[in-house]
Amino acid sequence: MSKGIATREAYGNALAEIGADSRIVVLDADLSKSTKTEVFKKKYPERFINMGIAESNMMAAAAGIASCGKVVFASTFAMFAAGRAFEQVRNSICYPALNVKIGATHAGLTVGEDGASHQSIEDIALMRAVPNMTVICPADGVEARLATIAASKVDGPVYLRFSRMVAPVIFDENTYKFEIGKGVTVSEGTDVAIIATGTMVSEAVVAAEQLKSEGISARVINIHTIKPIDKDIIVKAAKDTGAIVTCEEHNIIGGLGSAVAEVLVENYPVPVKMVGVQDKFGKSGKANEVMKLYGLTADNIIAKAKEAIAMKKA
Amino acid sequence: MNETQIKDLKKYSTILRKHIIEQVFSSQSGHPGGSLSCADIMAVLYFKEMRVDPKNPKWEDRDRFVLSKGHCSPALYAALAEKGFFPKEELVKFRNIDSFLEGHPSMRYVPGVDMSTGSLGQGISAAFGMAMAGKIDNKDYNVFAILGDGELQEGQVWEALMSAAHYKLDNLIAFLDHNHLQIDGKITEVLSPEPVDEKIKAFGWQVIAINGHDYSQIIEAIDEAKKTKGKPTMIIAETVKGKGVSFMENQAGWHGSAPNKEQRDTAIAELDAVLAGMEV
Numbered sequence: 197m198s199k200g201i202a203t204r205e206a207y208g209n210a211l212a213e214i215g216a217d218s219r220i221v222v223l224d225a226d227l228s229k230s231t232k233t234e235v236f237k238k239k240y241p242e243r244f245i246n247m248g249i250a251e252s253n254m255m256a257a258a259a260g261i262a263s264c265g266k267v268v269f270a271s272t273f274a275m276f277a278a279g280r281a282f283e284q285v286r287n288s289i290c291y292p293a294l295n296v297k298i299g300a301t302h303a304g305l306t307v308g309e310d311g312a313s314h315q316s317i318e319d320i321a322l323m324r325a326v327p328n329m330t331v332i333c334p335a336d337g338v339e340a341r342l343a344t345i346a347a348s349k350v351d352g353p354v355y356l357r358f359s360r361m362v363a364p365v366i367f368d369e370n371t372y373k374f375e376i377g378k379g380v381t382v383s384e385g386t387d388v389a390i391i392a393t394g395t396m397v398s399e400a401v402v403a404a405e406q407l408k409s410e411g412i413s414a415r416v417i418n419i420h421t422i423k424p425i426d427k428d429i430i431v432k433a434a435k436d437t438g439a440i441v442t443c444e445e446h447n448i449i450g451g452l453g454s455a456v457a458e459v460l461v462e463n464y465p466v467p468v469k470m471v472g473v474q475d476k477f478g479k480s481g482k483a484n485e486v487m488k489l490y491g492l493t494a495d496n497i498i499a500k501a502k503e504a505i506a507m508k509k510a
Numbered sequence: 511m512n513e514t515q516i517k518d519l520k521k522y523s524t525i526l527r528k529h530i531i532e533q534v535f536s537s538q539s540g541h542p543g544g545s546l547s548c549a550d551i552m553a554v555l556y557f558k559e560m561r562v563d564p565k566n567p568k569w570e571d572r573d574r575f576v577l578s579k580g581h582c583s584p585a586l587y588a589a590l591a592e593k594g595f596f597p598k599e600e601l602v603k604f605r606n607i608d609s610f611l612e613g614h615p616s617m618r619y620v621p622g623v624d625m626s627t628g629s630l631g632q633g634i635s636a637a638f639g640m641a642m643a644g645k646i647d648n649k650d651y652n653v654f655a656i657l658g659d660g661e662l663q664e665g666q667v668w669e670a671l672m673s674a675a676h677y678k679l680d681n682l683i684a685f686l687d688h689n690h691l692q693i694d695g696k697i698t699e700v701l702s703p704e705p706v707d708e709k710i711k712a713f714g715w716q717v718i719a720i721n722g723h724d725y726s727q728i729i730e731a732i733d734e735a736k737k738t739k740g741k742p743t744m745i746i747a748e749t750v751k752g753k754g755v756s757f758m759e760n761q762a763g764w765h766g767s768a769p770n771k772e773q774r775d776t777a778i779a780e781l782d783a784v785l786a787g788m789e790v
Contacts, residue, residue: 242646288629
C-alpha cells in the first residue's frame with residue numbers, strides 16, 4: 197500500500213471540491229487548520245463560519261442554519277463533536293433530522309501525543325445510538341473524499357469520522373465505488389472474515405496477507421458505514437467462513453464490534469473476536485506506539501483470527 | 511398604536527391564555543406558569559409583528575420564531591392554532607399519545623414550529639444559526655426568540671450571545687421572559703444570573719428593558735430593535751409568572767403542574783371575564 201493522505205485532509209479537499217454548491221456552509225470550532233476545513237475557507241470564505249471554541253453552540257447553530265435550506269458541515273475533533281456536544285447533536289440535529297454533516301476529525305488513539313483527553317474511543321457508540329443518524333468511518337483518502345461527497349447528497353444528519361495520521365492507500369481512486377450502507381469486500385477468503393473500519397482496514401489487509409502465507413484464508417471486509425450497517429455482507433461472511441474478527445480504533449463497547457455482533461446474534465451466530473480498545477483510556481505517545489500498546493495491530497488481528505477459528509472448530 | 515390594536519392584542523393574549531389552561535388541564539401535565547408569562551409577547555409576535563403565512567409554514571422568506579424555553583409549548587401551540595397553522599380542536603390533545611403536539615415543540619410534527627426545542631439553551635443557538643443563514647443569503651427576514659430567565663444558567667446561552675454579537679446579527683431579536691421564578695424557586699436563590707441587563711449588554715447586545723405585559727412597550731421595543739443596525743437586541747421583558755390567572759401569579763409551584771377541574775373552571779372564568787369586560 198502506498199502512502200496517501202490523511203482522511204481529514206481528503207475531507208477538507210472534498211469540501212472545497214463540492215463547495216461551488218451555494219447551499220454548503222462550513223462551520224468550525226477554532227480548529228480549521230487541523231480539521232482541514234481551511235481548504236474550504238480559503239475558497240469560499242463567505243460560507244465559512246468560525247464558531248470559536250464553543251462546540252455546543254456550533255452544533256445547535258448548525259441545526260438553525262440547516263433549517264433554512266443549507267447543507268451544513270460542522271467540524272471539530274471527534275472528542276468534542278460527539279462528546280461535548282452530544283446532546284446538541286441529539287436534540288437539535290438528529291431529533292428534527294436536519295441536514296447537518298458532522299466532520300469529526302482526530303478520532304481514536306492516533307491523535308497520539310495529545311493523549312487520552314483528546315482520544316475519542318466512544319464516538320461511534322454515542323453517534324450510532326441516536327435515531328436518524330448515519331455513521332461513516334472512511335479507511336483511506338479515496339474513501340474519505342467519496343464519503344464526504346455522498347454525505348452532502350443525503351438529506352439528514354451524518355457523522356463522518358476522520359483520522360489524524362496519513363492513511364495508506366487501499367482503494368483505486370479511478371475505480372472505487374462508494375455507496376453509503378454498502379460494505380466492501382476488500383479480499384476474498386473462506387476460513388475467517390476480518391471486518392474492519394477506518395484506520396484498521398489497512399491493518400486487516402496486512403493481517404490477511406500474513407495469514408495467507410500461513411495457509412489461512414481470511415476475507416477482509418471494509419465496513420465504512422457503521423450505521424445503517426450492511427447486514428447482508430456480515431451474515432454472508434458468517435455463513436461462508438464461520439468465524440469473525442472485528443477491528444476498530446474505538447472501544448470494543450458500542451462500536452463496530454458491537455454492531456457486527458448485534459447483526460450476528462439475531463441472524464447467524466458464529467464466534468466473534470474483537471480487536472479494539474479494551475475499555476481503557478488511551479495515553480500519550482507516537483500514534484503507532486499507542487496503537488501497538490493497545491493491540492490495534494495486524495499482529496493482534498492475526499492472533500484473534502486464529503482464536504476465532506479455534507472456537508469454530510471446538 | 512391605536513386603541514383598537516391594543517384591544518385586539520389583549521383579546522388575542524386572553525384567548526391564548528385560555529388555550530394554555532385548557533391544554534395543560536386536558537393533558538394534566540405541562541407548564542402553565544411560564545406559558546402565561548410570555549402570552550402577551552406571543553400575541554404581539556403572531557398577531558402584529560411576524561411575517562408568516564399559515565398556508566405556507568415553510569415559506570423561505572418568513573420571519574422565524576424559536577421558543578428557546580421549549581417547555582412553554584402551550585403558549586406557542588395556542589398562537590399557531592389561533593393563527594390558523596392547524597385546527598384549534600387539536601389543542602386539547604396536547605401531550606396525548608395520538609397527538610402531534612409533543613410536550614416540547616417538534617418542527618417535524620407541528621406546522622409553524624421553526625425549531626425543535628425543549629433542552630434549554632439550544633434554541634437561542636439555533637436562532638443564531640437562522641439569523642446567520644439570513645445574512646448569508648441576503649434575506650430580509652427577522653428571527654425572534656424567547657428565552658427563560660432560568661435558562662440563562664445554561665452556559666450555551668452565553669456562547670450564543672457572544673456569537674450573535676460577534677457576527678453583528680441585527681436580524682436577531684430575542685426576548686428574555688424575566689419572570690424571576692424557576693422550578694426550585696426564585697432564580698436569584700437557585701443560581702442568580704443577575705444583573706442580566708449589564709451582562710447581556712457586556713456581551714455586545716443592545717438591551718431594552720420593558721414591561722412584558724404592556725403591548726405598546728413590546729411593540730416599541732421591537733421597532734427599536736429593527737431600526738438598530740450592527741448588533742442583536744435582547745428585550746428584557748419584566749413579567750409575572752402565571753400572569754392572568756390570579757392564583758397562579760408569582761407562584762413557582764405552577765411552573766410545571768396542571769390545574770384540577772375546579773382550578774381550571776376558576777381560571778377560565780377569570781379569563782372569560784376579561785373578554786366579557788372588553789365587549790362593553
